[in-house]
Amino acid sequence: MRAHIKELVSQALGYLKRDGEFELDAEPSPEVERTRSREHGDYACNIAMVLSRRLGMKPRDLAEKIRSRLPDSKRVEKVEIAGPGFLNFFASAHYLKVVVRDILRQGEDYGRAPAGSREDVLLEYVSANPTGPLHVGHGRGAAHGASLSAILAAAGHNVQREYYVNDYGRQMDILAVSVWMRYLELAGERIEFPANGYRGDYIFDIAREVRSRHGDDLRHHGADVAEGLPPDEAAGGDSEIFIDALIARAREILGEAGYEACFRAALETMVDDIRADLDDFGVTFDRWFSERSLEQSGALARALERLRAGHWLYEKEGATWFRAADLGDDKDRVVVRDNGRTTYFASDVAYLLDKFERCPGTALYILGADHHGYVPRLKAAARGLGVDPDRLEVQLVQFAVLYRGTEKVQMSTRSGSFVTLRELREEVGNDAARYFYVMRSHDQHLDFDLELAKSRASENPVYYIQYAHARIRSVFRKLEETGHRYNAALGETAIDRLDSDHEQDLLRAVARYPEVVESAAERRSPHLLSHYLHDLAALFHAWYNNSHFLVDDAELRNARLNLTAAIGQVLRNGLGLIGVHAPEEM
RNA sequence: GCCUCGGUAGCUCAGGGGAUAGAGCAGCCGCCUCCUAAGCGGCAGGUCGCAGGUUCGAAUCCUGCCCGGGGCACCA
Numbered sequence: 001m002r003a004h005i006k007e008l009v010s011q012a013l014g015y016l017k018r019d020g021e022f023e024l025d026a027e028p029s030p031e032v033e034r035t036r037s038r039e040h041g042d043y044a045c046n047i048a049m050v051l052s053r054r055l056g057m058k059p060r061d062l063a064e065k066i067r068s069r070l071p072d073s074k075r076v077e078k079v080e081i082a083g084p085g086f087l088n089f090f091a092s093a094h095y096l097k098v099v100v101r102d103i104l105r106q107g108e109d110y111g112r113a114p115a116g117s118r119e120d121v122l123l124e125y126v127s128a129n130p131t132g133p134l135h136v137g138h139g140r141g142a143a144h145g146a147s148l149s150a151i152l153a154a155a156g157h158n159v160q161r162e163y164y165v166n167d168y169g170r171q172m173d174i175l176a177v178s179v180w181m182r183y184l185e186l187a188g189e190r191i192e193f194p195a196n197g198y199r200g201d202y203i204f205d206i207a208r209e210v211r212s213r214h215g216d217d218l219r220h221h222g223a224d225v226a227e228g229l230p231p232d233e234a235a236g237g238d239s240e241i242f243i244d245a246l247i248a249r250a251r252e253i254l255g256e257a258g259y260e261a262c263f264r265a266a267l268e269t270m271v272d273d274i275r276a277d278l279d280d281f282g283v284t285f286d287r288w289f290s291e292r293s294l295e296q297s298g299a300l301a302r303a304l305e306r307l308r309a310g311h312w313l314y315e316k317e318g319a320t321w322f323r324a325a326d327l328g329d330d331k332d333r334v335v336v337r338d339n340g341r342t343t344y345f346a347s348d349v350a351y352l353l354d355k356f357e358r359c360p361g362t363a364l365y366i367l368g369a370d371h372h373g374y375v376p377r378l379k380a381a382a383r384g385l386g387v388d389p390d391r392l393e394v395q396l397v398q399f400a401v402l403y404r405g406t407e408k409v410q411m412s413t414r415s416g417s418f419v420t421l422r423e424l425r426e427e428v429g430n431d432a433a434r435y436f437y438v439m440r441s442h443d444q445h446l447d448f449d450l451e452l453a454k455s456r457a458s459e460n461p462v463y464y465i466q467y468a469h470a471r472i473r474s475v476f477r478k479l480e481e482t483g484h485r486y487n488a489a490l491g492e493t494a495i496d497r498l499d500s501d502h503e504q505d506l507l508r509a510v511a512r513y514p515e516v517v518e519s520a521a522e523r524r525s526p527h528l529l530s531h532y533l534h535d536l537a538a539l540f541h542a543w544y545n546n547s548h549f550l551v552d553d554a555e556l557r558n559a560r561l562n563l564t565a566a567i568g569q570v571l572r573n574g575l576g577l578i579g580v581h582a583p584e585e586m
Numbered sequence: 587g588c589c590u591c592g593g594u595a596g597c598u599c600a601g602g603g604g605a606u607a608g609a610g611c612a613g614c615c616g617c618c619u620c621c622u623a624a625g626c627g628g629c630a631g632g633u634c635g636c637a638g639g640u641u642c643g644a645a646u647c648c649u650g651c652c653c654g655g656g657g658c659a660c661c662a
Contacts, residue, residue, distance in 0.1 A: 033604090035605095036601090036605085036607095036608085037605085037606090039605095040605070044604085044605085046603095046604065049604075049642070049643080052642075053642070059642080082605075083604080083605040084604075084605070084642075084643075085642095086604080086605070129662060131662085166662060168662095169661080169662050170661065170662065171661075171662045172662085174662095240661090317660090318660090319660055321660095330588080330589080330658075333660090334659090334660045335660095336660090337660045338660065339660085341660090343659095343660065343661090344661075344662055368656095369590075369591065369655085369656055369657080370656060370657060371657085372589075372590050372591080372656075372657060372658095373589070373590085373657050373658050374657095375589095375590090376589085396590075396591075396656095398591060398592085398655080398656080399655075399656075401655095406597090439599090440598090440599065440600090441599085441600080443590095443591055443592080444591080444592070444599075445591080445592070445655065445656095447598060447599090449598085452598095452611085455624095456624055457624055457625095458610090458623095458624065458625065458626095459610070459611060459612095460624090461610075463624065464610095464624080464625090466624095467622080467624055467625075468625095470622075470624090471621080471622060471624095471625085474621065474622060475621050475622095476621095477621090478621045478622095479621080481621095482621085527600085528600095531599095531600065531609085534609080534610085535609080538609085538610095541625055541626065542625095542626065542627085544621080544622095544625075544626085545617090545623090545625060545626040545627080546626075546627090548620075548621065549621060550621055585622085586622080586624065
């Protein structure tokens with residue numbers, strides 16, 4: 001509809017230009033937007049105000065000229081000139097009638113653009129290190145990424161969803177060693193658990209698993225393990241130096257196979273756990289991309305080669321550096337350390353190149369706000385690889401803070417007593433969690449109130465919306481009980497009977513849905529959809545309280561049932577995009 | 587210090603060049619013989635952090651300042 005009105009205005013401008021009413025150097029593209037108030041019609045165009053100065057005409061006079069040349073349209077009832085020079089368009093009854101029919105015919109496809117009608121997007125999200133269970137911070141990235149990918153797909157993008165598994169770096173070694181230490185404890189060895197080790201209970205679970213598979217094969221005397229190691233933090237030493245020495249010792253004592261046993265057990269257990277957790281949350285991926293695979297496939301070497309070919313690498317102090325500072329970053333970055341090992345950033349460059357090669361459109365990253373410093377160096381990497389940096393888009397998701405009523409819930413990752421995503425889901429349910437995570441703008445800090453999320457009252461937005469849907473289903477159940485039969489065709493012919501303010505508001509609201517999806521996709525903002533669904537539910541509840549649907553007048557009854565069914569369809573479609581169920585009853 | 591997100595009603599937040607700045611919660615007053623009151627209606631509540639600038643028009647864009655969250659590794 002918006003595009004249609006733009007077209008009408010463009011045509012009117014074309015006629016005026018052709019008739020020599022005025023000169024226009026460039027063809028202006030008219031801005032058409034939804035009005036806030038019903039008095040201003042449905043759509044407003046500000047073109048007259050924009051052009052008045054250039055043409056030396058009063059905005060309202062110019063608006064009048066444009067209006068006089070607007071082509072007729074079945075979808076437009078009338079056009080008014082208002083305020084400083086707005087052209088206000090009122091949608092016709094015909095248009096609204098067609099909308100209800102379209103919704104009922106298209107069903108779950110209503111609001112869905114043809115696949116592939118927009119550019120491809122490769123969306124990476126969550127990508128938490130597999131060193132522990134997901135916590136509530138990851139939950140927001142997961143819910144945001146999943147909702148956004150569904151919205152992008154609905155808006156016509158081909159979307160590839162990926163989770164990047166950091167299975168290559170030092171943190172994974174620390175995890176593997178933590179498992180081994182717990183394994184030794186379980187075997188009865190006396191050891192000092194490293195200050196920098198992972199302390200969560202899940203490490204014991206993995207250690208038990210390793211023990212059941214390998215028995216005492218990996219057992220060594222605690223004294224042998226500790227011999228000659230530098231002091232840990234508790235003994236007045238440096239915890240970082242200690243843990244690295246311990247990793248080296250583990251490799252040495254266990255050999256490649258033994259070490260790999262701990263490493264693989266830790267990695268596989270954690271990735272499986274994360275995958276299951278996300279699956280239960282309705283968050284899925286097309287691909288789990290292994291960082292290790294970048295080296296094995298040669299992608300890492302190839303990416304570095306490409307940077308070198310562009311003369312973006314140099315050697316200094318035994319390390320290989322990337323000239324990021326010449327490409328917009330704060331400083332140059334190391335890609336190969338003096339010990340010969342590549343950095344995490346080197347993997348990132350390789351993965352980025354891989355993404356660009358596989359996806360002709362945009363590589364979109366969903367990152368936690370604490371990673372924002374990473375953006376300039378990723379952009380620099382894109383430039384260094386010879387790729388348009390605009391094809392790399394990063395969306396930063398701000399933190400979520402849990403509240404119980406007004407009381408802040410403390411989280412501590414150090415002690416291992418943090419609130420996991422799983423715990424959160426079990427407490428408030430998946431629907432509430434999914435909705436709450438995306439009800440605020442992603443660049444806004446989120447206060448997540450557990451009590452509110454569990455509340456079964458209108459103050460809880462997710463219940464409020466779900467209740468609207470349940471009520472709609474209930475109306476149709478009741479219809480059957482009263483012996484009436486739903487006649488959609490009759491309702492369609494009588495759609496003009498929907499003339500109350502509530503009904504007109506609702507017709508306009510359901511008509512707007514595809515534009516909401518489009519706009520949420522364009523602005524990468526699922527919260528626009530959350531707000532829309534809440535508004536739609538509010539309009540429905542008001543209508544429901546104000547008027548009866550199951551009246552004796554068959555025309556009116558079926559017209560109202562058509563609108564009711566259409567609202568239910570839109571609620572289902574919208575809730576589906578943000579991963580929330582639309583219940584039959586509550 | 588530099589980068590980044592924010593500062594809008596008592597609270598949590600929408601609106602991100604346009605016409606009287608919105609919603610939910612909290613507060614006050616009403617509404618069930620009737621499709622789910624898990625709901626609805628009404629009242630009250632605002633120097634859009636401060637100061638300049640751009641514009642026909644600024645909560646919205648630009649600059650500076652103040653306040654708060656986060657970040658500035660040969661960690662991952």
